[in-house]
Amino acid sequence: MNITKELNGTELNISLEGRLDTISAPQLEKELRTLFDETSELSSLTLDFAKLVYVSSAGLRVILMAQKEMNKRGKMTIKNVNEVVMEVFEVTGFSDMLTIE
Numbered sequence: 001m002n003i004t005k006e007l008n009g010t011e012l013n014i015s016l017e018g019r020l021d022t023i024s025a026p027q028l029e030k031e032l033r034t035l036f037d038e039t040s041e042l043s044s045l046t047l048d049f050a051k052l053v054y055v056s057s058a059g060l061r062v063i064l065m066a067q068k069e070m071n072k073r074g075k076m077t078i079k080n081v082n083e084v085v086m087e088v089f090e091v092t093g094f095s096d097m098l099t100i101e
Helices: 025-038 057-073 083-092
Strands: 002-008 011-020 044-055 075-079
Touching: 002 025, 011 025, 011 057, 025 057, 044 057, 044 083, 057 075
Parallel strands: 011 044, 044 075
Antiparallel strands: 002 011
16 A cells, blocks of 8 residues: 655645554554654644555454544544445445544
8 A cells, every 4th residue: 555645834745545453553553653643733634545445444444443543633634535445435334433535
C-alpha cells in the first residue's frame, strides 16, 4: 500500500493506494501515531480512499483508532470511497460512525 501525506497547518490529508489489510494496516497505524505525536495542533484529518481497493478488519481497527483520536482533536473525514469499501463500512456499522463524503 502507498501512503501519501500532506500537512497544511492543522489539516492533514492522507491518500491511500492499494489494500488496507493485515499486512499494510500496521504501516498506516505507525504513520498515524507518529503524526499524532508530532503534531499536537492537528484538528482535521482527511483520508482519501480514491485508490484504495480493499479494507480488512485490521484496516478497520486502524480507521477506528484514528477516529477516536480525531474525536479529541477535531474532525476526521473519509472521501472517495468505492462500492467495495463502502459495503464493508455498511455491514460493520462503520458508515454510522464515520463522516464519509
